[in-house]
Amino acid sequence: MTAEIARVTRVVVRVPAKVNLELRVGPLRDDGFHDLATTFHAVDIFDEVTVTPDAEFSVSVTGVGEDKVPTDETNLAYRAAALLAERFDVEERCAISIVKAIPVAGGMAGGSADAAATLVACDTLWGLGLRRHELEEIAAELGSDVPFALTGGTALGTGRGEHIVPVLATGTFEWLFALTHEGLSTPSVYAECDRLREGEDVPEPQPSDGLLASLRSGDVHGVALAMHNDLESAALSLMPSLRPLMEMGLEMGALCALVSGSGPTVAFLLKDRQDAVALRRVLEAGGLADDFVHASSTPHGAQVLVVD
Ligand SMILES: C[C@](O)(CO)[C@H](O)COP(=O)(O)OP(=O)(O)OC[C@H]1O[C@@H](n2ccc(N)nc2=O)[C@H](O)[C@@H]1O
Numbered sequence: 001m002t003a004e005i006a007r008v009t010r011v012v013v014r015v016p017a018k019v020n021l022e023l024r025v026g027p028l029r030d031d032g033f034h035d036l037a038t039t040f041h042a043v044d045i046f047d048e049v050t051v052t053p054d055a056e057f058s059v060s061v062t063g064v065g066e067d068k069v070p071t072d073e074t075n076l077a078y079r080a081a082a083l084l085a086e087r088f089d090v091e092e093r094c095a096i097s098i099v100k101a102i103p104v105a106g107g108m109a110g111g112s113a114d115a116a117a118t119l120v121a122c123d124t125l126w127g128l129g130l131r132r133h134e135l136e137e138i139a140a141e142l143g144s145d146v147p148f149a150l151t152g153g154t155a156l157g158t159g160r161g162e163h164i165v166p167v168l169a170t171g172t173f174e175w176l177f178a179l180t181h182e183g184l185s186t187p188s189v190y191a192e193c194d195r196l197r198e199g200e201d202v203p204e205p206q207p208s209d210g211l212l213a214s215l216r217s218g219d220v221h222g223v224a225l226a227m228h229n230d231l232e233s234a235a236l237s238l239m240p241s242l243r244p245l246m247e248m249g250l251e252m253g254a255l256c257a258l259v260s261g262s263g264p265t266v267a268f269l270l271k272d273r274q275d276a277v278a279l280r281r282v283l284e285a286g287g288l289a290d291d292f293v294h295a296s297s298t299p300h301g302a303q304v305l306v307v308d
């Protein structure tokens with residue numbers, strides 16, 4: 001008699017959005033990317049990715065911004081599953097269903113998060129048992145932001161953002177994100193950054209000691225003071241309407257207002273949730289953004305929720 005091996009029929013993975021607390025962008029490299037020194041920070045806005053065995057790969061998307069996300073083989077989650085199968089000679093295929101809460105094309109790495117979640121989900125579905133560094137290597141091939149989404153929490157990203165080292169951070173911060181329906185394309189924001197800096201001598205990017213020290217001690221005021229984004233001027237140049245929104249947020253009690261990644265989402269850091277709710281009311285009345293989302297820091301990265 002042979003023991004029957006139970007087959008996994010469903011894996012659900014939850015994955016957070018990110019904001020870059022600091023994003024220092026070096027000169028344009030020969031391969032079209034820029035060296036970065038960036039401090040990634042995960043917040044509790046989660047996409048949920050479910051994989052189930054099927055005859056072919058497929059993607060379905062529901063939730064926030066579903067109409068803006070492709071469901072063909074260009075979807076980053078589809079590419080993640082296909083790349084993993086190719087690399088490890090897996091013949092099985094799966095249906096990927098994504099429930100989105102992370103704003104699409106908002107500079108919060110939604111597509112990257114879905115790709116990271118799919119890698120973790122398929123690793124479990126297919127019983128590959130991959131080590132963290134093996135998942136990270138494949139993640140880096142899919143996009144610069146994908147490795148961070150595996151790790152979550154707070155982490156320093158170097159290279160083009162794909163080399164990740166966790167950062168010691170204490171405290172939970174309160175955020176209000178102001179969303180704009182119209183997205184910004186990441187390559188065009190980097191290109192605009194190069195255009196604005198033309199002729200300047202751009203130094204190699206370095207993380208600031210001030211931010212890392214404030215994160216260690218959980219000092220929200222120190223974090224607010226040290227937050228910085230080299231892509232912000234480029235995002236503001238492409239979308240000038242973000243400037244009055246940021247100014248109003250600062251006047252109305254935000255400790256810091258920063259464009260998130262390549263934008264156009266604006267991240268406001270607040271002392272507590274009460275201040276965040278009050279700021280949201282004022283900004284909503286001002287009509288300077290299309291929507292708002294509250295969030296707190298989260299220590300999680302892509303995390304398996306269910307295995308059936
Ligand atoms: C703006 C950030 O979200 C900050 O974390 C990331 O740097 C963007 O990461 P991503 O969306 O995963 O970007 P990728 O898919 O790797 O690259 C898309 C395009 O963004 C530009 N890009 C991206 C990363 C980087 N370090 N330098 C770049 O110049 C390049 O034009 C590249 O072709």
Ligand SMILES: Nc1ncnc2c1ncn2[C@@H]1O[C@H](COP(=O)(O)OP(=O)(O)OP(=O)(O)O)[C@@H](O)[C@H]1O
Binds near residue numbers: 077107108
């Ligand atoms: N699973 C996915 N979720 C969202 N967008 C996806 C996905 N797969 C592909 N895309 C495409 O990628 C584009 C960028 O979407 P995404 O939400 O990842 O942007 P972003 O948050 O600005 O990215 P980043 O912060 O990593 O630069 C979208 O316009 C969409 O067409």
